[in-house]
Amino acid sequence: MLEINDLHASVGGSEILRGLSLSVRAGEVHAIMGPNGSGKSTLAQLIAGNDAYTVSRGTVELDGEDLLPLSPEERARRGIFLGFQYPVEIPGVNNAYLLKAALNARRKYAGLSEIDAFEFLKLARDKMAMLNMDPKFLNRGVNEGFSGGEKKRNEILQMAILEPRLAVLDETDSGLDIDALRAVANGVNALRDPDRAIILVTHYQRLLDYIEPDHVHVLSEGRIVRSGDKSLALQLEEKGYDWLREAASA
Amino acid sequence: MNQRTTPLQSIDTLGAMALDAPGGQPSVTPPADATVAAIASQFPANWLVIRNGKASDVAAQLPGLNVALTQDVLSIQVPAQLVHDGIVGLLFIDDTENGAGMSHARVVIELQAGSAVNIIEYHSTIGNAMHHAHCAMELSLAAGARCNFIRFQDRQTQHDQTGSLTATLDMDSQLHHTAFDLGGNVVRNELNIKLAGAGAMTCLYGLFMAGGDQHVENHSRVDHLVGPASSEQEYRGIAAGASRCVWRGVAVVHRGADGTNASQANHNLLLSAAAIIDATPQLEIYADDVKASHGTTFGGLDQNALFYLRTRGLDDAAARRLLIGAHAGKIVARSPLPALQARISEIVAQRVATLIAEEAP
Ligand SMILES: Nc1ncnc2c1ncn2[C@@H]1O[C@H](COP(=O)(O)OP(=O)(O)OP(=O)(O)O)[C@@H](O)[C@H]1O
Ligand SMILES: [Mg+2]
Numbered sequence: 001m002l003e004i005n006d007l008h009a010s011v012g013g014s015e016i017l018r019g020l021s022l023s024v025r026a027g028e029v030h031a032i033m034g035p036n037g038s039g040k041s042t043l044a045q046l047i048a049g050n051d052a053y054t055v056s057r058g059t060v061e062l063d064g065e066d067l068l069p070l071s072p073e074e075r076a077r078r079g080i081f082l083g084f085q086y087p088v089e090i091p092g093v094n095n096a097y098l099l100k101a102a103l104n105a106r107r108k109y110a111g112l113s114e115i116d117a118f119e120f121l122k123l124a125r126d127k128m129a130m131l132n133m134d135p136k137f138l139n140r141g142v143n144e145g146f147s148g149g150e151k152k153r154n155e156i157l158q159m160a161i162l163e164p165r166l167a168v169l170d171e172t173d174s175g176l177d178i179d180a181l182r183a184v185a186n187g188v189n190a191l192r193d194p195d196r197a198i199i200l201v202t203h204y205q206r207l208l209d210y211i212e213p214d215h216v217h218v219l220s221e222g223r224i225v226r227s228g229d230k231s232l233a234l235q236l237e238e239k240g241y242d243w244l245r246e247a248a249s250a
Numbered sequence: 251m252n253q254r255t256t257p258l259q260s261i262d263t264l265g266a267m268a269l270d271a272p273g274g275q276p277s278v279t280p281p282a283d284a285t286v287a288a289i290a291s292q293f294p295a296n297w298l299v300i301r302n303g304k305a306s307d308v309a310a311q312l313p314g315l316n317v318a319l320t321q322d323v324l325s326i327q328v329p330a331q332l333v334h335d336g337i338v339g340l341l342f343i344d345d346t347e348n349g350a351g352m353s354h355a356r357v358v359i360e361l362q363a364g365s366a367v368n369i370i371e372y373h374s375t376i377g378n379a380m381h382h383a384h385c386a387m388e389l390s391l392a393a394g395a396r397c398n399f400i401r402f403q404d405r406q407t408q409h410d411q412t413g414s415l416t417a418t419l420d421m422d423s424q425l426h427h428t429a430f431d432l433g434g435n436v437v438r439n440e441l442n443i444k445l446a447g448a449g450a451m452t453c454l455y456g457l458f459m460a461g462g463d464q465h466v467e468n469h470s471r472v473d474h475l476v477g478p479a480s481s482e483q484e485y486r487g488i489a490a491g492a493s494r495c496v497w498r499g500v501a502v503v504h505r506g507a508d509g510t511n512a513s514q515a516n517h518n519l520l521l522s523a524a525a526i527i528d529a530t531p532q533l534e535i536y537a538d539d540v541k542a543s544h545g546t547t548f549g550g551l552d553q554n555a556l557f558y559l560r561t562r563g564l565d566d567a568a569a570r571r572l573l574i575g576a577h578a579g580k581i582v583a584r585s586p587l588p589a590l591q592a593r594i595s596e597i598v599a600q601r602v603a604t605l606i607a608e609e610a611p
Contacts (some may be wrong), residue, residue: 048561049561073510076562076563077563081561088555088558091580092577092580093572102329105565106563158562232299232598
């Protein structure tokens, strides 16, 4: 589904991604771990179409289509969803309005009619119930004054409503209490489907207890330096990243 | 005992008024044969029409109010204790091709003790000749009077306007004023509010939007003569093209006006590198027990918010419309007469769309 090959990307003159390759097939869940500053968010933002990053080499394809020339909205309409590490507060833009506009943009691209107000409300309420979210969040400004955990839950609500083909969740588990973590994991697991894929960027093995990944990768200095199954996450939890660096330089 | 009149006209009717797109962009210039009557017919029938500065028919249906025209001064008196829950509409139309190139309107409004009224003034122009309209308004609120006031300026962008509203608020009276400036060439509005009685309260909100080479100024001054009393000012600006806007908010807390609450805020969105907004908040405090605050912000559209919205599938223009609309929406939401807010939002949204079109690459 997603094929990244030898990707080099820089921002502000410094190269952040240095030859990153990653292949994600439909139905899979991939976890990407790695030290702070290694380029995980850069990769996530790049997949979503943030043009702050300049790609100097390499390719990114979704189902064989070159993603790089596409705008963020074109990517979203093709089913890419980014759960932000730092969800943006947008005062004065109604949360429900955005959810509905986002869903309709995706439906329109798929040749479907706009969802009617009643149907939308029902859908939103169902998804919020699944995520243990108070319906009052629908009528707030997008992330406006939300706590850190509430913002992350709101990202998952958007994901649950949009049902993306490829969800990239950038540290959606950071800052969550135990209940919220379970709710988020429920949301992600509900999305698991042979036609969809999920990339989880995380620092914690804890999330992977709830969402079992098919593959775990370690990103370091802009490159994937190790890939394995879920046991790799356990090893990292135990030994940290230095162990990998030592292994790499040995 | 409070008297009540039948509402002048249901607010819903006003909400349906078929106004042209604001801002006087070329595409929305009324056709050359548009007449004053045709414009007026888009407003409720009981609105007072002030054509080229002159009120024509003051016999309009404003039951309970005393309306008079003396030497070109339109005066409206709201008798004591009368709670007028309809709208007093003042439609200023300047027919630029059938006038002297300028117009002067004078309006005096008196709210007697305990009375209440909703006032909307709407300024528009037709025709393509040069024109300068001036409107001087005086408002007095006696003890316990309450006034909701909306000023809407939607002139074509080649026409100038200057105007002032001077208001004196007696004990426990309240003025809730919201101004919308969407059009005009050179525009200068002044608000002079005197809080002269203890317990008086005023909120002054405003939204100005300018593009092209429009020049729009809003100056407000609140004099806290006694305390306790409170004033709140919040203006928001949106400037595109090579437009230039000025906001100057002054609050003077005079000696002895203890228990004053005065706040000022001005938040500005600059949509182009050439647009300029000058903002000057000014607080002068000569009393002791005063709570005062002011804040001014400037910025372009939040690029992170723009990207966030686009990752949700909204195209660039829709995302911009949403963000600019949200900035403007804060003032729409603060305007009195909630039943009108949806209609005002639509008019503002149309103006947002023309500003975005102006900035389109
Ligand atoms: N605009 C920028 N200008 C310069 N450097 C930048 C810019 N944005 C990101 N970087 C740098 O790129 C590197 C990778 O950042 P990125 O956010 O991708 O890391 P990360 O792996 O997500 O880290 P974390 O685990 O802390 O979230 C960092 O060293 C960061 O400082
Ligand atoms: Mg990160």
